[in-house]
Amino acid sequence: MSILIDKDTKLVVQGITGRDGSFHTRQMMEYGTQVVAGVTPGKGGQSFEGPDGKTVPIFNSMDEAVAATGANTSVIYVPPAFAADAIMEAADSGVKLVVAITEGVPVQSMARAHAFARDRGVRVLGPNCPGIISPGKAKVGILPAQIVAEGPVGVVSRSGTLTYEAVFQLTNLGLGQTTCVGIGGDPLIGTNFVDCLEAFEADPDTKAVVMIGEIGGTDEQEAAAYVKAHMSKPVVGFIAGRTAPPGRRMGHAGAIISGSAGTAEEKVRAFEENGIAVARRPIDIAGLVQAALA
């Protein structure tokens, strides 16, 4: 099994004709994801040329795309100015999961978009996230497929490339994954650590979980308390930003240490106090997982 996406995922790509959207649509199709539709306003009726001669119909709106194809998931590659509206359009179209890759979406727009999606019972992942991959089943987003393998480890992370690093190490040690989820580095995200931990705990094939956090906010501390109270499976953690100076925004809008909340030390302590083994270096993550599964 896996969480969030699998063989039954029927994906619509919002922004399929853009540079990133078209590149990553081909990659998702090559991985075997069922990409059933694309949406680009004004290009309805055209079709997208995928790999191996496959084509994907393009629609003007999400509503038309979902009605025609029965899509249940969408992924968003549209520019920041249009991304919040694209999320709300998706949430109104009948899909159950919206994966927002776009970086730089205004936070106040996201406050409205998250409230809109919540009211409709639609799960949003991101924005500013790398997406999800369930090895051997499907990938939605931009995670590089060549570094994953099927296996028993669930991975959840606030980072993009740091997730790839951890997954790469796991795969090299022969530890495949059920699902890898990048929840995104923005201050307001639709799916958090606890949501993913809950899903991994319920997934019978997931035997251990890797949780990768960073400075800023208190999501990791809350996730650590959740692990202690509700998780039977071992969890291995890593926190980025031990050397980050306070008060400075480190790339991610969410990665800023303010006051006493959100330092790496605080998060590492919360992990350790709640039974999460903490890796000092990214390369140590896989070894700790191996030890936890032994």
Added chain:
Amino acid sequence: MNIHEYQAKERFRAAGIPVPPGEVATTPEEVEAIARSIGGMVVVKAQVHSGGRGKAGGVKLAKNPEEAREHASRILGMEIKGLKVTKVFVTPAEDIATEAYVGVLVDRKSQCPTFMVSSEGGIDIEEVAATKPEAIRKLKVDPRYGMLPHQAYWLANTLYDDPALVKQGAKVIGQLYTSFVDSGASMAEINPLISTKAGEVKAIDAKMSIDDSELFRRPEVAAMRDTSDEPWEETKARDAGLSFVKLDGNVGCCVNGAGLAMATMDLVKYYGGEPANFLDIGGSSNPDKVVAALEIITADPDVKVILFNIFGGITRCDDVANGIVEATKRIDIKLPIVIRLTGTNEEQGIKILADAGFSAFTSMDEVVQKAVELAKA
């Protein structure tokens, strides 16, 4: 992006909030002239992107224009938390009866703009939260409906007993929300919101941080950016679409992704080195960004080695490899460069580097150890 007090006051005034008049000056002579035109007692206030201006001696009361000039000559040029003061704001001194705190920010947990108000104003709200939490009232605003009139009254009732002041306070709270939204702010604060002995409510200080992601659609707010107290590298990086923070070490880091960039800095430290910077070349990359990154890193005389750590997802390894090759043609780099490249289009990227005479690592640990070793050599 943080804006200055005088700029935040312009935003507040535009939303209708009562703000006393005032002008910005850069010389003591200008300050004297402004004080003379205001007449009476004035306050001279340092304009820097930092809190704690009063404690640092950057805010002074002056009885007459001459005294205002003397204060200005001391404040202009002083450093507050490492930032040099180049501008002061001159404003009339007010006859203060009460001081309140009113602030709004986007709360991560509730995902809503959240107000905090307190009748204990004029001091750090963190201090009030720690010593007298019952004096703070909080309210989540549903961003779809905005601030409702009864909610503003509910908050203002905490601040005042006098119904006339409550009415004025509620109006200011509603206007602050409007200004917060219209400015694309992540935080807006009035501390203190005073009432005068004559029974008027006024904002005599103003603080606002703008969400960087809002700037593309708010050119009038973007124009308020003042880079005069920012390191030039950070300005150049932002213009090139990079995210850069200068640090004190000698290992120049160029990484894609904020999380991996922080983890790379942490690993440099772990192996006994010191990172010279945080630099995220971002998602969808192009060779020009790599060129700009190298120009910024090599301008730091402390840097002994340049470390690339690239894990391609949306960033393609071939783009980064092309950028490195092109940059080393355009600028003469004498420093050793160590490169780790893996992920999307890895083979093409490594081939481009190999053809240009570079060798690339695929392990993050190895490349960081190599960089630290070269920095110490």
